[in-house]
Amino acid sequence: MGKYSEEAKELLRLIGGKENIAAVSHCITRMRFVLNDPGKADVKKIEAMKIVKGSFTQAGQFQVIIGNAVADFYNDFVAISGVEGVSKDSLKQTAKQNQNIIQKLVSVLAEIFAPLIPAIITGGLILGFRNCIDSLYLFENGTKTLVEISTFWSGVDSFLWLIGEAIFHMLPVGICWSVTKKMGTTQMLGIVLGLTLVSGQLLNAYAVAGTAAADIPKWDFGFVKVDMIGYQAQVLPAMFAAFTLVYIEKFLRKYTPQVISMIVVPFFSLVLSVMAAHFILGPIGWKIGAVISAGVYWGITGPVKVIFAAVFGFIYAPLVITGLHHMSNAIDLQLISDYSGTMLWPMIALSNIAQGSAVLAMVFLQRKNAKAQEVNVPSTISCYLGVTEPAMFGVNLKYRFPFICAMTGSALAAIISVGTKTTATAIGVGGIPGILSIKPQYMPSFAVAMIVAIAVPFVLTTIVGLKRLDKDDLNGEEVEDNSGIAKDMTVNTDNKQQFRAFLDGKVITLKKLDDGVFSEGVLGEGLAIIPDNDELIAPCDGTVSLVIPDSRHAIGLTLYNGVEIMLHIGLDTVNMKGDGFKYFVENGQKVKQGDKLIKFDKDKIKKAGYVDTTVCVITNPNGKTMEFHTDISAKANETNLIEFK
Structure with a gap:
């Protein structure tokens, strides 16, 4: 038995069992699941486990935060469940079964930018440091920067730009590489394609705005001329070009004979994609990017x-939960390219x-x-x-x-x-x-x-x-036998708290029921009420531990002292399939004494041929002895029915 075997068993049960797991993997801190039916996972009880620090669903994956012990926990979970773990890449592919088209697009965008983030962070730190030494006028009465008064720092400033330029100006190279890596095609072709977008032979993208149209260099093919423009720091042109390369290569691989594929596939893939990039896709991508950045810039600087x-500022954090925040990377980079800065990123920070x-x-x-x-x-x-x-x-x-x-x-x-x-x-x-x-x-x-x-x-x-x-x-003090009683509720820890009537009506013993299960105490001791009203309420503080969505005729509660009960409206009313019953609560919800649990239609029950006598069974006494008060008339939330000892 592993260190976390018991916790692994519990998680397996709460997640819906082995049959509900399509795939499982883990990362540095989290268990990652793809569930066949995400609705079967009892999220509240999972988060109540001591080893669990939280959970969330993202990109089709149900992720449970374990912490630094996740690797050991994962090993025990795999051993206990008998589910074979998969790689994170395989998990992502399986997770697509739970994603809609928008989620799939966002997932692709996230996977493209994820490998680039370390370089982008490094570039941001470098540019930020250069801002401090070459743009802050802190010396000689605020007239000079550190670079202007120091040869050493001037050299540092110049040297660091070598890295900054490589990261941001040559960004299309990284994007083309990342797209081919993600799509499983030849990464070197992606790198070459990216280099053709930022080649020194082209007019630098940053110089286009200040260059007259007649002075822009062109390729002259006789019947047509094409502008020789670079796409430094441009996102969309690089993505469009890279995906074009990917699909051309995949198409050629499929239909080219193996004997000549080594020559035909890379040659035509690269030549055709570079032509498409500079003749069609680059200009279109530039225009689309400019429109998007202009719209965002208007929003940030305009009347609204x-x-x-x-x-x-308010919705960015929820966007992180959904994964949609990944789109902001492309918008930020486009804003920096078009306006020499972004007002979006400060809000993210x-x-x-x-x-x-x-x-x-x-x-x-x-x-x-x-x-x-x-x-x-x-x-x-x-x-x-x-x-x-x-x-x-x-x-x-x-x-x-x-x-x-x-x-x-x-x-x-x-x-x-x-x-x-x-x-x-x-x-x-x-x-x-x-x-x-x-x-x-x-x-x-x-x-x-x-x-x-x-x-x-x-x-x-x-x-x-x-x-x-x-x-x-x-x-951090635990209330005795809380049994899942959750937050935001004052829990009475006095074992003599009254168990009050859950309905108005006459209280009878289970023996008086015309039923071979309840009357014989098969499910446990208890009592019943022949109701005068139609709203079932909580007899004690507790937590809802059982609901039956299809029939809605019964509910389970775990009380303040760990005692478990079931309240069952009518006999054989399960056959009504929920008609005439309405829940006010859901599984895992905290309730206080007197809270409404179920509303039921007495007339519908009678017309269906059933009685509405409502049964209370103690399914788990938790070591308590009980005294029942029966053969009395009760008032809901007032009359004491059971005393725990």
Whole structure:
């Protein structure tokens, strides 16, 4: 038996069993599942497991955050479940069965940019550092930069541009390579295609706007002339060209005889795709990219800029959950190419900071909860450094209110950022280090926006948390036999709390039922009520542990003291298939004494030929002895029916 065998068994059960797993893999911190029926996963109970730090669904995958022990947990899970693990690439392919067309497109875009992110982050840090030494006038009474007064730093500035230019100006090379890698075609052909888009023989893309049309160099084919224009830093032309190369190569591979494929396939694939890129796709991609960036730029700088900023700042974090945020990378890079900077990226960095600040508030609120701090503290640090996943999925979404508080702070910070025209020269550096990507003249305004992104979520989360978090959340103290009683509810731990009537009516013993199951105590001891009203309520504080969606005639509860009960409306009413029954609650929901559980139609039950006598059975007494009060008239939520001893 492995260290995590018991936890693995529990997760397997809650996820819907072996038959519900289409594929399973893991990454650095998460178990990744593709489920045949995602609805079978009991998310609330999964997140209640001690080893689980959160869960979410993205790109067709149900992902369970385990933490640093995920590798050992994965091994035990595979051994227990008998499900053979697959690679992450295979998992992604299988996950497509749960994706719609938009999700598939976003997934492709994400997979193209993912391998480029380390280089883009490096480039952003380099450009940010160069901003500090060649654009901040901090010397000789604010008249000179560090580069202007130091030969050494001037050399450093010049040398670092070698790397920055390679990353951003030559970006099409990386995009073409990444597309061919993802699509499984010849990566070297992708690299060559990318190089033809940024060749020194072409007019640099940054020089096109300042060059008269007559002075743009051209290829002259006699019957037609084609502009010799480069596509430095352009995203869409590179993507269009790369996918063209991919599909030409795949087509030629399929129909070219093997004996000549080594010559025919690469030659025609490359020549045709380069022609398509420069003659057709490049200009079209440039125009489309320009239209998109112009639209976004208008939103950020036009008459609706405050609304645009507030909406974008508020919804960016939810976009991260869906994966749609990957589209912002392409838009940011297009804005930088067209306008020498982006006002979108500062808002993204501020959103990261806001999520981290909400977790910082949870660090403060749960300072006495050692277990919670194991997740809170590292999540705060990583979030402030631009990695939001642990904070969002491990803390903020788990409690929900910190996520909303962070979104609110992000929206306010975004308004300040856009209102002051705060612009970044590069992307990739999120969180607090994002200030290095900001143009020097806007660093003060970004700093103000950062203060708002830190202060507002922290204050809001603290205020709301003091009202909503219970003692267990704050101090890490477990309530005896809670059995899943969750947050935001005051739990009575007094074993003498009254079990009150769940309906108005006459209380009878189970023996008086004309039923061979309930009356003989097969399912457990209990009592029943012949009802005068039609709304079943909770007799005690507890958690809904069983619902029957098809018939809606019964419900299971786990009470405050660990006792488990079932409330069953009528006898044989399962045959009504839900007609006349309505749930007010769902599985895993917390309820308080007196909360409405089910509404039922007494007339429909009678017309169907059944009785509406409602049974309460103690399915698990949890070691308690009980005294039942029967043969009395009861008033719902007032009359005491059972005493636990």
